[in-house]
Amino acid sequence: MKFIFVFMFLTSALFSEDVLTFYKSGGKKLIDSEMGKPSYWASYIMNKDLRFGYFERAVSLLACSKEKGALELYTPNAQQQFSLKKRYSAFTGKNPGDKNTRGDLRTPIGVYTFTEKKKNVDPFYGPMAFVTSYPNLYDRIRGKDGDGIWVHGVPSNGTRDPFTKGCIAINNNDLIQLDQTINPYNTVLIIDTSIKQSVSPSAYSSILSALFQWKYAWTYNDIDDYLSFYDPTFKRYDGMNFERFKTYKERIFNKDEEKNITFSNFTIIPYPGEKKNLYWVAFHQVYTSESHRFEGEKSILLRLNPDHSIAILTEE
Structure with a gap:
């Protein structure tokens, strides 16, 4: 309730001298502290559609179940409620399990985005292909290799095997329809053996x-x-381990500079696979201090512990 009161105070007196006085006298720190309380967020996310995760921006979702051979498209309405738009039959890798190395004929398990839409591809891949972000940050710190994991079509002439070398393949007409429905650069692809419960x-x-x-x-x-x-x-995107990261951060914190940090547009998705309580988190971050400024997208993989604390495993 205290946070709600503070927020109402700020909005009702926007740009007034009272707001500036409140802000300078510790109001910012109070608000920052309130945002760290689970009770605030429990109220905030009430009635949110959390079947696939927590989303603060509108995205299309593609959920691939390797076990069922299905690729499902979900799109949100204005209230961020997801509905099933289309279910496509899909071919995936010949071998079961998560992808580890180039040529293992497995489709990866994880959370991915699309990095490119290829309009001119070999006819074997149908009319086009969407290039995924495999290997993602979590894949890379685990030493996985290989690339070229696409969502593509099938040969327009002749037949093909009922599996791929690791990509996801759907019918050409379905691929064309998918292309007309989604913005590939605002779409999240979740691949799992079978899609888990929320x-x-x-x-x-x-x-x-x-x-x-x-x-x-x-x-x-x-x-x-x-x-x-x-x-x-912990291992950072560039391979820096926790001890090196600690030394690096201690050097920065010792400067004792005033910082302004904002987070927005969160996406939080339970990470697919056998390990429980892992979450992929992405958000927009703005960081400013006397000596440095950063604005851009940040990605984190974290574990939610039984005591409700988090442990950051990697970040980029």
Whole structure:
């Protein structure tokens, strides 16, 4: 309730001298603190469609079940409620399981985006292809290799095997319809053996509150609290391990610079596969300090612990 009161106060007195006084006298820190409370987020996400994850921006969802040989397209309405738009029959890799190495004939399991739409492809792949982001950040830190995982069509003439070398293949007319329906650069692809059931809403409120607690420690130079959000096995996108990362961050925090950090447009998806309680998180971040400025997309893979804390495993 305190956060709601603060928010109402700010909006009712927008641009007034009272707002500036409140902000300068510690109001910003109070708001930052309130955003780290699970009770705020539990109320905020109430009635959200969380079947596939938590989304703050409109995206199309493609969910591939390798076991069922199906690719399902879900699109959101204005209230971010997802509905099944189309179910396509799909071929996937010849061999079962998650992809590990080039040439293993497996379709990867994970969360991916599309990086390119190829309009001119070999006729074997049908009229076009969507290039996925495999290997993603989590794939790379686990040492997976290979590339060229596409969603594509089938040969227009002749027949083909009922499997692929690792891609997802659907009927050519379906591929054309899919192309007319989605913006590939605003689409998330979830690939799993079978699509899992949704998780408890409390998981998302715990993650969101923990992310804002992490942001609070970051903003107000609490290095010990900040580092407590990282798993000892942490490995950054560039291979930096936790000990090197700790030294690097201590050097930055020791500058004791004033920071302004904002997070927005969250996407949080339970990570496919056999390991439980892993989540892929993406958001827009703006970071400014006296010596550095960054604005762009940030990706994190984290584990939600039984005590509702988080452990960041990798970030980019």
